[in-house]
Amino acid sequence: MSLDVSLIRRIADKVGTPFWLYDASVLRQRISDILFMTDSPHVQPRFAMKSCPITKVLKEMKGSNVWIDAVSGNEALRALRAGYAAGNNPPLVCFTADVFRDNALDVVMENNLLPNIGSPGMIRQLAAAGYSGPVSIRVNPGFGHGHVNTCDTGGPSSKHGVWHSDLMTVKSVAESAGMQVVMLHAHIGSGPQYQELHDNLTRLAIEFRDLVKQFPALTAVSLGGGIPHNYRQRESQIPVEPLHELFISCQQRISAAAHRELRLEIEPGRYYVAPSCTLITRVHDLKQTQTNEKGRGATFAMVDAGFVDLVRPAMYGSYHQIEVLGKEKSNDEPEQIVVAGPLCESGDVFTRGGADEELQPRLLPRPEPGDFLALRDAGAYGYAMSSNYNSIGRAPQVWLEADGSLEIISRRETIEDLLRIEGSERI
Numbered sequence: 001m002s003l004d005v006s007l008i009r010r011i012a013d014k015v016g017t018p019f020w021l022y023d024a025s026v027l028r029q030r031i032s033d034i035l036f037m038t039d040s041p042h043v044q045p046r047f048a049m050k051s052c053p054i055t056k057v058l059k060e061m062k063g064s065n066v067w068i069d070a071v072s073g074n075e076a077l078r079a080l081r082a083g084y085a086a087g088n089n090p091p092l093v094c095f096t097a098d099v100f101r102d103n104a105l106d107v108v109m110e111n112n113l114l115p116n117i118g119s120p121g122m123i124r125q126l127a128a129a130g131y132s133g134p135v136s137i138r139v140n141p142g143f144g145h146g147h148v149n150t151c152d153t154g155g156p157s158s159k160h161g162v163w164h165s166d167l168m169t170v171k172s173v174a175e176s177a178g179m180q181v182v183m184l185h186a187h188i189g190s191g192p193q194y195q196e197l198h199d200n201l202t203r204l205a206i207e208f209r210d211l212v213k214q215f216p217a218l219t220a221v222s223l224g225g226g227i228p229h230n231y232r233q234r235e236s237q238i239p240v241e242p243l244h245e246l247f248i249s250c251q252q253r254i255s256a257a258a259h260r261e262l263r264l265e266i267e268p269g270r271y272y273v274a275p276s277c278t279l280i281t282r283v284h285d286l287k288q289t290q291t292n293e294k295g296r297g298a299t300f301a302m303v304d305a306g307f308v309d310l311v312r313p314a315m316y317g318s319y320h321q322i323e324v325l326g327k328e329k330s331n332d333e334p335e336q337i338v339v340a341g342p343l344c345e346s347g348d349v350f351t352r353g354g355a356d357e358e359l360q361p362r363l364l365p366r367p368e369p370g371d372f373l374a375l376r377d378a379g380a381y382g383y384a385m386s387s388n389y390n391s392i393g394r395a396p397q398v399w400l401e402a403d404g405s406l407e408i409i410s411r412r413e414t415i416e417d418l419l420r421i422e423g424s425e426r427i
């Protein structure tokens with residue numbers, strides 16, 4: 001969808017820049033894609049809420065009967081406050097982590113959530129806390145692919161889950177502490193290519209199928225998340241039909257091996273939310289460096305959003321399409337532009353990439369100070385990963401409803417918000 005500059009100006013006049021703009025229709029389309037992929041009574045989608053935990057989005061998920069994967073005590077509490085029911089039968093909110101941090105163990109116990117164990121010692125911690133309910137075990141199957149190497153979620157270099165050859169030991173420890181293993185889980189990452197996702201999911205389903213006989217209390221297996229979003233070719237997204245067929249056939253084959261119906265779960269994050277939100281920023285200046293013996297000169301568009309808002313380019317060299325709003329159809333010759341933010345960090349640049357994450361200027365219509373830039377597909381791991389670095393408050397989030405109405409769903413953080421937790425309590 002193209003963004004109307006007068007709408008963006010109207011919002012900017014109200015909330016300032018930068019801001020996040022959610023498009024409800026795009027989110028609902030992605031939810032309906034997932035509902036289509038999982039359209040079978042024994043296939044259940046969850047939402048990996050870490051990707052975008054705002055209540056408004058959680059309520060959309062709940063309204064579509066999408067369950068939740070939470071990774072911290074506070075994420076689980078957010079889901080409960082958004083209206084999800086506590087309890088493990090059915091486990092609407094599943095708690096997945098490698099470490100029980102802060103309130104996590106208490107939240108799991110108090111709300112009877114299904115814990116998805118990512119490290120063997122978590123069984124001992126649960127037992128020590130007096131827990132004897134059902135558990136899920138997150139397995140590291142030894143293979144997988146993240147969208148970048150640091151996001152690799154399966155294999156010897158991944159910190160996630162219980163290494164596959166330790167699975168039976170962990171199961172015995174759980175059972176001797178009175179806990180039944182009701183779910184086996186793995187999240188193997190998407191990788192950039194659809195075929196690789198398909199092959200990895202199929203391989204994982206086969207491994208689970210071979211295990212189910214040894215887990216008599218099993219009621220579900222989860223293939224995790226990792227359905228990719230194509231950030232570079234936005235018009236070319238993964239085909240949903242083959243994933244529908246894949247999930248149905250995995251559920252049937254795993255159930256046939258178990259001789260009873262087992263639930264097959266998936267828990268994407270990015271796929272639901274990535275295209276539903278755009279980060280809008282304003283150009284404040286244009287400036288130039290000149291080529292010298294150290295390297296090539298560049299034209300910098302200095303904008304008011306930085307990696308405190310959208311960290312993915314600085315963190316992973318991730319690509320987000322950038323548009324100069326109102327100039328999409330300009331006849332002027334486009335120029336190579338580096339888009340950089342306000343932070344006191346030279347890495348605060350949105351146009352980076354390559355093996356050394358060097359500057360990668362983008363061919364754009366030359367922006368002027370005052371123009372708005374749109375950083376597309378910022379809904380997943382966007383606001384969710386934003387920070388207060390440089391004491392810049394988090395930017396507001398605005399919701400565009402299908403009928404054109406607008407709502408501020410979180411306001412800009414103020415200095416009072418930032419200072420509220422500081423004190424001088426003696427201990």
Ligand SMILES: Cc1ncc(COP(=O)(O)O)c(C=O)c1O
Nearest residue numbers: 048187225226227267268269270
């Ligand atoms: C356990 C688990 N499930 C699901 C996801 C969601 O992944 P994605 O957003 O790529 O679908 C993640 C992401 O890191 C994860 O760790």
